[in-house]
Amino acid sequence: MKFTLKFATAAILAAAATGALAQKGETVKIAWLDPLSGLMASVGTNQLKTFQFLAEEFNKKNAAGVKFEIIGIDNKLSPQETTSALRSAMDQGVRYVVQGNGSGPALAIMDALEKHNARNPGKEVLFINYAAVDPDLTNSKCSYWHFRVDADTSMKMEALTAFMKEQADIKKVYLINQNYSHGQQVSKFAKDNLKTKRPDVQIVGDDLHPLAQVRDFAPYIAKIKASGADTVITGNWGSDLALLIKAGNDAGLNVKYYTYYAVTSGTPTAMGAASDGRVYQVGYSHYNAEGPVKPLMSQFKSKFNDDLYTTAVYTVYNMLSEAFVKTKSTDPVKVAAALEGMKFKNFNGDVEMRKADHQLQQGLWIARWEKATPKYPYSPENTGYTLAPVKYYEPYVASTPTTCQMKRP
Numbered sequence: 001m002k003f004t005l006k007f008a009t010a011a012i013l014a015a016a017a018t019g020a021l022a023q024k025g026e027t028v029k030i031a032w033l034d035p036l037s038g039l040m041a042s043v044g045t046n047q048l049k050t051f052q053f054l055a056e057e058f059n060k061k062n063a064a065g066v067k068f069e070i071i072g073i074d075n076k077l078s079p080q081e082t083t084s085a086l087r088s089a090m091d092q093g094v095r096y097v098v099q100g101n102g103s104g105p106a107l108a109i110m111d112a113l114e115k116h117n118a119r120n121p122g123k124e125v126l127f128i129n130y131a132a133v134d135p136d137l138t139n140s141k142c143s144y145w146h147f148r149v150d151a152d153t154s155m156k157m158e159a160l161t162a163f164m165k166e167q168a169d170i171k172k173v174y175l176i177n178q179n180y181s182h183g184q185q186v187s188k189f190a191k192d193n194l195k196t197k198r199p200d201v202q203i204v205g206d207d208l209h210p211l212a213q214v215r216d217f218a219p220y221i222a223k224i225k226a227s228g229a230d231t232v233i234t235g236n237w238g239s240d241l242a243l244l245i246k247a248g249n250d251a252g253l254n255v256k257y258y259t260y261y262a263v264t265s266g267t268p269t270a271m272g273a274a275s276d277g278r279v280y281q282v283g284y285s286h287y288n289a290e291g292p293v294k295p296l297m298s299q300f301k302s303k304f305n306d307d308l309y310t311t312a313v314y315t316v317y318n319m320l321s322e323a324f325v326k327t328k329s330t331d332p333v334k335v336a337a338a339l340e341g342m343k344f345k346n347f348n349g350d351v352e353m354r355k356a357d358h359q360l361q362q363g364l365w366i367a368r369w370e371k372a373t374p375k376y377p378y379s380p381e382n383t384g385y386t387l388a389p390v391k392y393y394e395p396y397v398a399s400t401p402t403t404c405q406m407k408r409p
Contacts, residue, residue, distance in 0.1 A: 024065040028320070028330050030055075031089030031097045033082055033105065036074035039212040039239040040101060042265040046306055047100065047131075048072045050313045053300055058317040064324035068317065077101060077212060079108035086112050090125060095332050098316060100131025100150070101238075102211070103181040107134075110143045117145055117409070126332035128320070130312040133260075134181040135400070138357040142404035145332075147339055147358040149315040151284055151398060153185040153235065153260075159364040159398045160233075160258055160282040161193035163391050172204045174229035174255070176220060178240055179208035186235030186260070204229050212240060217247035225253055237261035242270040249274040256280065262369065262387060263287070263309035268380040271369055276385065279369040285311050285348045286367040286389050287378040293347045297378065307380045314347050315360070333409075351395070357404035364398045366391040 032051050035044040048070070055068040071092060073085040082105035089097060097113075099106055109127050117124040129137065129148040133156070138148055164170055175190055177183030187206055194201050204227040207220060214220075221244075224232060232255050236244055241261055248255070249270070255278070262271065262281040271279055285293070293311050300308035320335070322344045327334040341355035351362040367387035372379045376388040 025067070026065075026330055027067045027069050028096060028324075029069050029071060029092065029094045031086070031092075031094040032070055032072045033075045033085045033089070033097060033099045033109070034101045035077040036072070037076055040077055040237075043238040044074075044101060046265050047310050047313070049304055049306065050300070050308055050310050051098070051316075053303070053308070054296070054313050054317055057296060058321065062317070062321040064321050064330075066321070066324060066330060075099070075105055077105065079104045081105075082108045083112055090116070090123075094125065095123075095330070096126050096128065096320070098128045098130055100129065100310070100312075103132045103134035103137060106132035106137055106146075107141060110137070110141065110146050113145045114143055124332045124336075126336055128316050130316055131310065132182075134185055136181065136185075138359040139403045142357050142402075142406055144336065144358075144406060144408050147319075147336075147353060147360075149312045149319065149360045151362060151364055152359060152400070153182055154189050154400045155359075155398045156260055156282045156364065157186065157189035157193055158400055159366065159393045160280075161190070161197050162393060162397065163280075163282075163366045164194070164231075164258065165197040170198065170201055170231045170256075172202045172227065172229045173231045173233055174205040174207075174224045174227055175203065175233050176205070176207045176209070176224070176244065177235050178211040178237075180211050183208055183211070183235050186233070190233045209240075212238065214240065215243065217244045218251065220244070221247045221251045221253055224248070224255065225251065229255055231256050231258065233258045235260045237264045239266060242266035245275060245279070246270040254278075258282075263307070263380065265306075266381075268307075268383050268385065271385065272383055273385070275369050277368065277370055280390075281367050281369075281387055282364055283367070284362050284364055286365050287380060287387050288376040288389065289348065289365075291347045309380070311347065315351075318346055319344065319353070354402070356406065357402040358406075359402065361395045361399055363395050364393045365389050366393075 051070045075082040075085045127146045131150050133152045135152045135154045175187045177186045257279045259281050297308045323335045323338040326338045343352045372386040
């Protein structure tokens with residue numbers, strides 16, 4: 001009996017030791033659910049390549065010793081298609097999902113996982129949001145199973161308007177945005193922030209247009225021109241930004257653009273020489289940032305003749321690797337608990353995953369479109385131009401409060 005008891009105890013300890021190191025050599029499947037068709041396909045295709053490329057890099061060396069495998073599924077930028085894609089991913093044994101294009105699809109994932117995780121203990125799935133930036137996702141609609149590594153719309157507008165406050169040439173602002181939650185929030189926060197920081201500035205237009213459907217922005221450009229605006233604020237991305245700026249340049253519209261996503265596929269080409277000094281972007285990094293991503297951007301460009309611009313993908317792998325080491329596990333339940341309040345060194349400095357709402361706290365840059373130089377040489381889409389950094393804001397400056405009432409399992 002004593003022998004049996006000792007043997008059983010030894011077996012349990014051995015199993016526990018094995019379990020503690022289970023992540024070594026383990027394959028972690030991550031489902032990527034974003035558009036590979038439609039007008040935003042170029043952005044989605046670029047980001048899927050980024051996830052696959054950086055998986056290969058992290059597979060060479062990460063502290064947890066895991067192997068990342070990316071399963072890419074086209075969600076067609078649709079919440080309904082996203083729900084179907086998520087079911088397909090979970091059927092393949094996926095325990096981690098990433099998405100970034102469109103807050104509607106993000107919310108669909110959050111709703112589905114709240115139900116799935118409650119009904120399927122032991123099979124929980126974790127959602128890492130790398131680019132869907134509607135503030136409601138970490139406020140009124142916050143979920144324990146959702147973690148966002150991009151800065152949200154309100155955080156970016158806080159930094160953007162802090163910079164605009166100092167620009168004396170801004171007198172009349174036109175707002176043009178995509179007609180969905182993010183675009184609506186850009187409009188709202190722009191008006192709120194400018195009213196506080198620059199009450200002298202006039203809002204001379206406020207347009208919302210269909211997401212990923214407009215092919216000719218000439219009518220919108222005519223309205224902007226007629227308004228007398230000297231500045232445009234837009235949260236547009238992908239084709240909706242590239243075509244907007246192209247139409248403006250074609251019409252000789254002489255305004256400055258304050259943007260969120262001037263890096264996305266097609267936009268650098270649309271800007272070209274005509275936009276020199278007239279486009280600004282707010283973001284958690286910039287093309288010419290020093291650190292571990294810099295050589296990876298060059299390697300990505302050599303391999304794909306494309307630009308690695310969604311560097312939050314690096315954050316996803318870095319953060320998960322840190323959590324795997326901390327928990328000695330890849331179990332999403334343990335990882336979620338470890339991520340809450342976790343501080344770690346990232347490619348863009350010291351960051352923290354705020355426990356209250358699962359919103360990453362990080363510094364933000366303002367960058368300006370101008371000719372590439374030896375100091376800032378990176379040239380997206382081989383344009384000869386770059387987004388050069390002009391101002392950095394510490395995490396506390398861009399941080400915004402949360403109303404999240406987190407329901408923890």
